[in-house]
Amino acid sequence: MVWEEGKVQVMRLFTAVHVTRRVLFSLMALGVGAQVLADVGDPQIRTDHSWYPGELAISTFERLFATQAATYERVTGRRVDSDESKALASWLWRNTHYWHGEIGRRDLWGEGLTQGKDQRLREYWNGLFGYGFGLCGTTHSQWTAELDHLLGHARGRGVGVAGHNSFEVFLQGGAYGKGRWALLDHDLSTVIFDEPGRRLLGIAEVQKDVDRWTSRSYKPDRQRGWLVCGLHPSDGNSYRKYAVAEYLAGYAGPPPMLRLRRGERMRRYFQPGLDDGKTFVFWGRNYNTAGIPGPERSRTWVNQPEKMRGSRNGTAHRNGQARFANVVYVYEPDFTGANYREGVVGESAKQVVFSFQTPYVIGATPPNNKAWGIYDEGCRNGLLLQGKATCPVSVSLDAGRTWSQPQPFKDGLDLTDLVKGRSHYWLRFGTAASRLRNTSLVIRTVCQVNVAVLPWLKDNGTTISYEASGREVFSAGPELSLAKSFVTGGGFGEKSVTLAIKPDKPVVGLHASAHVASGSPPNPKVRYYIEFSLDSGKQWLPLIEERTILRRGDEPGDFWSQSFSYGSAGIRAEAGQPILVRFRNDGGKRYLRAEAHLVQATGQPDPLKVTYAWADSSGSRTSTHIFRAGGDWRLRTGRQVRTRWVEFEPVR
Numbered sequence: 022m023v024w025e026e027g028k029v030q031v032m033r034l035f036t037a038v039h040v041t042r043r044v045l046f047s048l049m050a051l052g053v054g055a056q057v058l059a060d061v062g063d064p065q066i067r068t069d070h071s072w073y074p075g076e077l078a079i080s081t082f083e084r085l086f087a088t089q090a091a092t093y094e095r096v097t098g099r100r101v102d103s104d105e106s107k108a109l110a111s112w113l114w115r116n117t118h119y120w121h122g123e124i125g126r127r128d129l130w131g132e133g134l135t136q137g138k139d140q141r142l143r144e145y146w147n148g149l150f151g152y153g154f155g156l157c158g159t160t161h162s163q164w165t166a167e168l169d170h171l172l173g174h175a176r177g178r179g180v181g182v183a184g185h186n187s188f189e190v191f192l193q194g195g196a197y198g199k200g201r202w203a204l205l206d207h208d209l210s211t212v213i214f215d216e217p218g219r220r221l222l223g224i225a226e227v228q229k230d231v232d233r234w235t236s237r238s239y240k241p242d243r244q245r246g247w248l249v250c251g252l253h254p255s256d257g258n259s260y261r262k263y264a265v266a267e268y269l270a271g272y273a274g275p276p277p278m279l280r281l282r283r284g285e286r287m288r289r290y291f292q293p294g295l296d297d298g299k300t301f302v303f304w305g306r307n308y309n310t311a312g313i314p315g316p317e318r319s320r321t322w323v324n325q326p327e328k329m330r331g332s333r334n335g336t337a338h339r340n341g342q343a344r345f346a347n348v349v350y351v352y353e354p355d356f357t358g359a360n361y362r363e364g365v366v367g368e369s370a371k372q373v374v375f376s377f378q379t380p381y382v383i384g385a386t387p388p389n390n391k392a393w394g395i396y397d398e399g400c401r402n403g404l405l406l407q408g409k410a411t412c413p414v415s416v417s418l419d420a421g422r423t424w425s426q427p428q429p430f431k432d433g434l435d436l437t438d439l440v441k442g443r444s445h446y447w448l449r450f451g452t453a454a455s456r457l458r459n460t461s462l463v464i465r466t467v468c469q470v471n472v473a474v475l476p477w478l479k480d481n482g483t484t485i486s487y488e489a490s491g492r493e494v495f496s497a498g499p500e501l502s503l504a505k506s507f508v509t510g511g512g513f514g515e516k517s518v519t520l521a522i523k524p525d526k527p528v529v530g531l532h533a534s535a536h537v538a539s540g541s542p543p544n545p546k547v548r549y550y551i552e553f554s555l556d557s558g559k560q561w562l563p564l565i566e567e568r569t570i571l572r573r574g575d576e577p578g579d580f581w582s583q584s585f586s587y588g589s590a591g592i593r594a595e596a597g598q599p600i601l602v603r604f605r606n607d608g609g610k611r612y613l614r615a616e617a618h619l620v621q622a623t624g625q626p627d628p629l630k631v632t633y634a635w636a637d638s639s640g641s642r643t644s645t646h647i648f649r650a651g652g653d654w655r656l657r658t659g660r661q662v663r664t665r666w667v668e669f670e671p672v673r
């Protein structure tokens with residue numbers, strides 16, 4: 022694909038781009054005038070399903086930990102009141118919401134999808150919401166962020182063992198005293214208690230007598246209902262080696278917020294295939310199991326969580342026990358008035374530029390049945406344009422710094438190859454908005470989503486609760502190419518780097534992270550800083566201050582040579598007020614990547630129409646409710662409920 026250099030000709034007032042990017046004209050200059058527009062920022066629902074209540078139950082760490090604790094207490098009858106019980110509650114939830122599988126790569130380094138430096142997706146929220154699956158090193162890297170938020174800084178670590186990347190948590194109090202590393206492996210569904218059943222063992226302890234500790238016949242009564250090696254009896258062989266420690270191996274970016282503009286609806290499908298049952302759009306390995314393309318897992322507790330505790334034989338092999346789900350965004354901008362400008366980041370008499378951002382990942386229908394056909398040219402159904410426009414169209418993945426070679430618009434123009442594996446894009450139409458008025462333009466984006474984070478219906482009636490915070494996320498990253506559009510000081514590959522963002526809405530929060538070449542072994546004396554400034558660098562405020570890589574307890578003989586520093590805070594900044602984010606350390610360590618995400622206030626949300634489609638003992642059914650504010654909806658469901666899809670649409 023060919024990309025051309027170029028900037029948006031006329032930027033929307035206060036557009037969220039590089040602080041030094043020149044605004045040539047404002048909307049006032051176009052005779053548009055200032056307009057107060059409405060949309061729905063951060064709409065979320067939850068149901069009273071006992072295992073899969075949906076995003077409103079898990080979309081922040083505070084909500085997630087409350088849900089995990091309630092689930093653990095319901096399942097085990099034990100209170101969550103210690104490091105150990107908190108860790109086990111997190112482990113139970115991860116086992117039942119995340120499965121082992123190969124994700125599609127992201128072009129984090131600007132080197133293409135099939136090559137690059139570190140190919141693991143190490144960010145927590147996109148990994149959980151956009152995928153819900155990953156290989157052992159991927160999922161355990163992401164999980165470090167959750168355990169750090171749950172228990173404190175550097176309380177989880179990845180551990181390289183024999184043919185596997187495992188996980189340990191540093192537990193304190195009670196039988197753990199001042200602290201011990203404990204095996205907490207959700208990818209192999211394994212925790213192991215000592216002989217008295219008082220505390221969890223660490224990998225160094227298990228390694229000394231692997232056959233004894235990993236045998237399913239060894240004192241199962243001391244395991245508190247958790248089957249050792251719950252997915253495969255032979256998984257314990259992995260613990261014969263104790264090789265590599267990975268400190269701060271993952272990070273958490275912004276919470277999974279989405280925004281729906283007027284004229285836009287979002288439908289989430291709980292099974293692969295979309296409306297016709299034949300359109301498979303995904304971002305992962307194509308296992309093509311049982312004739313259904315895409316990622317799947319045949320041994321997992323996902324979709325059968327009630328069977329995990331107390332299991333004696335683990336999970337049976339069942340083709341497609343867990344599969345991917347989909348999100349479809351359909352955007353029909355209304356050019357008869359000003360509503361279309363809710364999605365616009367640039368506009369002139371010659372062009373109009375729309376932006377798109379999602380907490381999920383844009384998928385693809387591959388052109389073949391190869392395992393990694395998603396990387397081949399000719400993918401479809403990720404980004405599709407429909408209508409009668411007669412103008413050139415191009416795509417930018419770096420906030421307008423570069424653009425793809427323009428293509429003539431046609432009904433059914435498929436731009437999937439340009440955006441697949443991304444969570445954002447800008448779309449430029451080479452004509453004035455007024456000339457798009459009668460074209461029936463439709464922008465259709467299809468993403469992959471973790472079915473276990475969707476709000477499931479349940480048998481015999483379901484209560485649905487709704488909230489909308491009126492917020493959205495603007496991102497400078499995670500891709501290196503996107504972050505480079507915002508660099509104003511230092512640089513990547515150097516010991517410091519500064520990003521600058523000028524928001525187009527009031528800012529209420531900031532999330533930032535950096536991928537650092539921290540060395541092997543990491544030096545625990547090096548201090549890492551992330552700071553921000555609201556006054557062009559005159560005063561710097563800490564996002565994280567003097568953060569170090571903590572090394573404690575037993576360690577294997579080798580170390581991952583990289584790490585992440587990250588943090589977040591509530592901040593207040595007005596629209597148009599430049600925000601600088603600086604990453605630095607006192608040990609001369611190089612910054613490989615860095616990213617910053619602004620949480621912006623979108624204003625009072627429009628009412629939201631929510632529609633569910635499902636099947637139960639009475640047949641196929643749909644029902645709709647309009648939420649004008651937060652509240653509950655009691656939906657009548659029968660027996661043997663199977664949720665098909667749920668749709669959100671702003672209404673006036």
